[in-house]
Amino acid sequence: MNTQELAQDRVEDAGHFGWLRQLTKAERRTFIGCKVGYALDAMDTQFLSFVIPTLIATWGISKGDAGLIGTVTLLTSSLGGWLAGILSDRIGRVKTLQLTILWFALFTVLSGFAQTFNQLLVLRGLMGFGMGGEWTAGAILMGEVIRAKDRGKAVGMVQAGWALGWGVSALLYALMFSLLPAELAWRSLFLLGILPALFVIYIRRFVDEPDVFLAEQRRSEHAEQARFTEIFSPRMLSTTLRAVLLTTGAQGGYYAITTWLPTFLKTERHLTVLGTGGYLAMVIAGSYVGYIVSAYLTDRLGRKRNFILFAVGSLAIALAYTRLPVTDNVMLLLGFPLGFFVSGVFSGMGAFLTELFPTRMRGSGQGFCYSMGRAIGSLFPFAIGAAGQSLPLGHAIGLFSAGAYGIMIVAALTLPETRGKRLES
Structure with a gap:
């Protein structure tokens, strides 16, 4: 751990954005x-x-x-x-x-x-x-x-x-x-x-490698370098698989909702607000606020509680869209909480995956878990389309959304809490 980080930990934040001024x-x-x-x-x-x-x-x-x-x-x-x-x-x-x-x-x-x-x-x-x-x-x-x-x-x-x-x-x-x-x-x-x-010119000139990574590189000069397959070793396999389930739930739920909700609302609810700039603006604004709020809550509540909170919120908004009678005006307003929850659920993901894996295999572990979750999650829209042949589309969306966020919640409950974890150097 570098001395600047240790010194900063002794400084109290001044307001919500005090940490930014301390960088x-x-x-x-x-x-x-x-x-x-x-x-x-x-x-x-x-x-x-x-x-x-x-x-x-x-x-x-x-x-x-x-x-x-x-x-x-x-x-x-x-x-x-x-x-x-x-x-x-x-x-x-x-x-x-x-x-x-x-x-x-x-x-x-x-x-x-x-x-x-x-x-x-x-x-x-x-x-x-x-x-x-x-x-x-x-x-x-x-x-x-x-x-x-x-x-x-x-x-x-x-x-x-x-x-x-x-x-x-x-x-x-x-x-x-x-x-x-x-x-x-x-x-x-x-x-x-x-x-x-x-x-890239800016990054090349002004951004340096992290101290913890450079320390690991120096150590690796005198030891065997980590292989990317180490994330599947007996010591790490359970963590890797549970992290994949976590990211699969988050991304499967996201793709299920964002891919099929517009079709459901247009074809079965006959709403016209979905394709408008106003609705898109509401969803984007909700997404940004959701990312920011979740970013703060993941440090305040902890990684696991924050994941569960936003997973439940995402599922609730999906059920509201598919089960409640709504008008165009109500749908416009619902665009904000939709963006807020389904995007905000990702905010703590990067920090959590960083903390789950040792420096020597952090890139391999974080890259595999998030990417595998994306690959499996991308199949959820196809599964909803197939299920929609025999089920009402709204029911299929609700079923697979519940399954996705349920998987995410279970994975979060079984993984260790890593809030405040110092990365080894």
């Missing part, structure tokens, strides 16, 4: 690098959701084809997250962060030059490797740099960058499609994906 210059630069990097990751990722209607109209692809692009991106991001974790244990957190940002920026730009569906499918699939890898590298980096008592807040506020990037992508979509014809606007939007590559 050293190096910590502040790392915080900015990780948060902006994740926001840019979200921006490039969310571009696709805005251009799908244009692609359907101009290329004549089906909704199934459009959905396939999203599924392939999720699956490659799962593999990319694990590979980035392994790489971060080998070459460093900062170098891996730079590589993943350059990777997803490159393939976002190339997507703007795609001439066929198959080309776009391949390019977005390749982009997914960097998308998933950036989260892994950034979460580990921020978790190792910040002092133990504020790790949840810091990593959670980095996670909140996703909502900011989502909002920026919506604004750029509105701007491009107001200035250019649709067949050019969607390409221009992807070409703006070059912006994250420029941010």
Whole structure:
């Protein structure tokens, strides 16, 4: 543990944001690098959701084809997250962060030059490797740099960058499609994906490797370097599997709700507010506030209690959407708690996974657990669609949401509480 962190632990916070003022210059630069990097990751990722209607109209692809692009991106991001974790244990957190940002920026730009569906499918699939890898590298980096008592807040506020990037992508979509014809606007939007590559200059110049990682690297010079398979050793296997269940529940519930709720509300409730900018703004605002509130609660309540609180809240809002009679006006207001709970549940994830694994295998463990949860969770929308053939869609959404968040709660109860844990050096 570095001396600056030990000294900071003796300083009392002044208000809710006192910890931010106590950050050293190096910590502040790392915080900015990780948060902006994740926001840019979200921006490039969310571009696709805005251009799908244009692609359907101009290329004549089906909704199934459009959905396939999203599924392939999720699956490659799962593999990319694990590979980035392994790489971060080998070459460093900062170098891996730079590589993943350059990777997803490159393939976002190339997507703007795609001439066929198959080309776009391949390019977005390749982009997914960097998308998933950036989260892994950034979460580990921020978790190792910040002092133990504020790790949840810091990593959670980095996670909140996703909502900011989502909002920026919506604004750029509105701007491009107001200035250019649709067949050019969607390409221009992807070409703006070059912006994250420029941010790598900042990371390269101002962000350093964490002291705890450098100490582990020096130790590894005189000992056998960890293998990524150590997360499956008898000592770590139980932790790894339970962490996978935790992330599967969070991401399975998220994909189940966000993928099928709009279809359910449009086709069975005949609501029209879902596709409006106002509803999207409410969901994005709720997401950002949820990330921030959860970031603070994960340090105040503890990791496990916070996970359970937001899992129960997410399930409650899903049941409210599918079981209660609602109007367009009520649905607009419900957009805020929807974003609040289903996004906020992720805020403590990065800090918790950082604390569960030793430094020598932290990248491999964190990358595998989050990525495997994403891969399994991405199957929940398919399962709901299949179940919807024999069950009312609302019941299928409620059933699989309850299953996902139930798994998450059970996993949280069985895992150790890690709030305030100091990382070994």
